[in-house]
Amino acid sequence: MFSHPDYYNLDELFTEEEKLVRQTVRDFVDNEILPIIEKSARDGVFPLHLVKKMADIGLFGITLPQEYGGAGMNSTCYGIAMQELERGDSGIRSFASVQSSLVMYPIYAFGSEEQRLKWLPRLASGQAIGCFGLTEPDAGSNPSSMTTNAKRVEGGFLLNGAKMWITNGTLADVAVVWGKLDGVVRGFLVEKGMAGFTAPEMKGKHSLRASVTSELVFQDVFIPEENMLPGVEGLKGPLSCLTQARYGISWGVVGAAMACYDSSLHYAKSRIAFDRPIAGFQLIQDKLVWMLNEITKAQLLCWRLGKIKDQNTLRPQHVSLAKRNNCEMALTIARMSREIHGANGILDEYPIMRHAANLESVKTYEGTHEMHTLIIGQDITGLSAFV
Amino acid sequence: MNILVCISQVPDTTTRVAVGTDGSSINPAGVKFILNPYDEFAIEEGLRLREKSGGTVTTVTVGPDTSKEVLRTALAMGSDTAVFVKDESRSDSFVVASSIADLAKEITPDVILFGRQSIDFDSFALPSMVGELLGWPNISMVSSLTIEGTQVSAERDIEGGKESVSATLPCVISAQKGLNDPRYPKLPDIMKAKSKPIADRVATVVEPxxxxxxxxxxxxxxxxxxxxxxxxxxxxxxxxLHEEAKVI
Incomplete structure (x- = not known):
């Protein structure tokens, strides 16, 4: 049974319901994800049967009101649920992040009441899967250079363009797609089966193998007027969604780091070399202590981030700092874990290499490490280093 | 059918416990506590009985303030109400059984459910003591339960096999692993549990x-x-290595 490192007694900072959410998702991960995840990753298949199970315990739309199918919980509950899910696998956490933060959130925040009522209960219950289309083959860190565009026609719009690196794309019943209408970025709800819309899966990934990543292709797709998100114009629409998702990632990767640390600590205490457990050697202790040190700092960042998010004093730059720090530390911990596990670290008997490979993606998606550096750099100097 | 489920908080199985300075109790400092795993089967069975026959599920725990947490878990799983009997003494099973029996006399449940044992002190004593104090039949280690009207049919795990027994309500049941598959609390229900009442109750004073x-x-x-x-x-x-040495 997994027990998280809590070197600073941070559990005292969490409420009863926050701890109950953690225990519930932890049990779910132990019972439903860990027994199957290595095979899913090996086979390169998303375990689709988990969608209904995750929905049943309320993992989609955790912070949204209950009348739309959400759980009506605070941001800390959402974060801690993502932490636990990612202790299982970054790909499974990615599914939940996309469904909640990148699909349900914009429909809730920017959608019409009809759009909310049509989609949110279905997305919350897992009857519908969503995806989010912003990144393009030639527009990653600079989304304003997107070429996907909509033209007005009678009763709606014609959408043309292509999106890439879209989690859940092939599975999705609804895609929240961002494209330019008369030069202004707008959000469109593109539904599975609309003529001219295809979503081929991208193959050959060495990372996030238990997650579906796709292209979205739009060739004169007719989008009815009522499928445009009325509540937002410009890049602040998709960027505000990314702030939500990056918040969840900041917590999530701590879970992956905890899984690596936990496995390393147990391994080091039981692995004998030179007639003693390798945990007794200084070089190993240095690694284990560094891991615990970084996890403890990341736990504090997450806890504080949740508080300021619910106080509405959170700025996107705060999320950038946590996303940047925590992804970097989690990836470094996964690599150190591999070293502590020696050759065993490359086997899927241990979760290490899967987490390490996943975290390479997580460090890069939702704003690369470098872009978050520049976001914070601009914030503290007042000088943009983007161009 | 009105159902009383009795649950307790126990140290996490991965915790290494230490003896307190008095030499006769557990030092709770640094110990992580969880809901006694066998009690999850009791809660689940209570919820299923209510779903089948209507009525209410009340959950009770007897213990120090920190043990209130397990009542929230039961409420989040679907228990209607909860009773917290504060007892810091961590005394013997008879003291705890007396508090539960006195509560049962007041709220007159049709059935009282327990986990087969609490995994901290392993006395296996509470269900039979409560049954005796109330003068009710007690069926222990139940792995299958059917209640029709006031007729109770149960299967018990015995060494190398099963035993089928019957009794009439009201009665006391202790749940064996495998009685059911306990549900996860749903996140929206964790929120709803916040507004469900936990009634505080004074412990019965008896000599251990x-x-x-x-x-x-x-x-x-x-x-x-x-x-x-x-x-x-x-x-x-x-x-x-896993259970005793706890190194893997």
């Missing part, structure tokens, strides 16, 4: 029948257990 004199941790000594390379021995070794 059994007094704990001292507690000691096992002295580590060589067991001279020699394992072979047979599958059975390997399974046994892995189990010992």
């Amino acid at each position: 029948r059994v007094v704990t004199l001292s507690m000691t941790l096992p002295v580590s000594k060589r067991l001279n257990n020699i394992m072979t390379d047979s599958d059975a021995d390997i399974d046994q070794l892995v189990r010992l």
Whole structure:
């Protein structure tokens, strides 16, 4: 049974319901994800049967009101649920992040009441899967250079363009797609089966193998007027969604780091070399202590981030700092874990290499490490280093 | 049908416990506590009985303030109300059973459910004591339960097999693993549980029948257990490393 490192007694900072959410998702991960995840990753298949199970315990739309199918919980509950899910696998956490933060959130925040009522209960219950289309083959860190565009026609719009690196794309019943209408970025709800819309899966990934990543292709797709998100114009629409998702990632990767640390600590205490457990050697202790040190700092960042998010004093730059720090530390911990596990670290008997490979993606998606550096750099100097 | 489920908080199975300075109690500092795993089957069975026959599920725990947490879990799983009997004494089973029996006399449940044992002190005593104090039948280690009207049919796990028994309501049941598959609390229900009532209740004052004199941790000594390379021995070794030595 997994027990998280809590070197600073941070559990005292969490409420009863926050701890109950953690225990519930932890049990779910132990019972439903860990027994199957290595095979899913090996086979390169998303375990689709988990969608209904995750929905049943309320993992989609955790912070949204209950009348739309959400759980009506605070941001800390959402974060801690993502932490636990990612202790299982970054790909499974990615599914939940996309469904909640990148699909349900914009429909809730920017959608019409009809759009909310049509989609949110279905997305919350897992009857519908969503995806989010912003990144393009030639527009990653600079989304304003997107070429996907909509033209007005009678009763709606014609959408043309292509999106890439879209989690859940092939599975999705609804895609929240961002494209330019008369030069202004707008959000469109593109539904599975609309003529001219295809979503081929991208193959050959060495990372996030238990997650579906796709292209979205739009060739004169007719989008009815009522499928445009009325509540937002410009890049602040998709960027505000990314702030939500990056918040969840900041917590999530701590879970992956905890899984690596936990496995390393147990391994080091039981692995004998030179007639003693390798945990007794200084070089190993240095690694284990560094891991615990970084996890403890990341736990504090997450806890504080949740508080300021619910106080509405959170700025996107705060999320950038946590996303940047925590992804970097989690990836470094996964690599150190591999070293502590020696050759065993490359086997899927241990979760290490899967987490390490996943975290390479997580460090890069939702704003690369470098872009978050520049976001914070601009914030503290007042000088943009983007161009 | 009105159902009373009795649950307790126990140290997490991965926790290493230490004896307190008085030499006769557990030092709770740094110990993570969880809902007694067998009690999850009792809660689940209570919820299923209510779903089938209507009525209410009340959950009770007897213990220090920190043990209130397990009542939230029960409320989040679907229990209607909860009763917290504050008892810091961590006394013997008879003291706890007396508090539960007095509560039962007041709220007159049709059935009282327990986990088969709490995994901290393992006395296996509470269900039968409560049954005796109330004069009700007690069926222990139940792995299958059917209640039709006031007729109770149950299967019990016994060494090497099963035993079928019957009784009439009201009665006391203790749940064996496998009685059901306990549900996860749903996140929206965790929120709803916040507004469900937990009634505070004063513990019944009785003299304990059994007094704990001292507690000691096992002295580590060589067991001279020699394992072979047979599958059975390997399974046994892995189990010992996991459950006893707690190194894997």
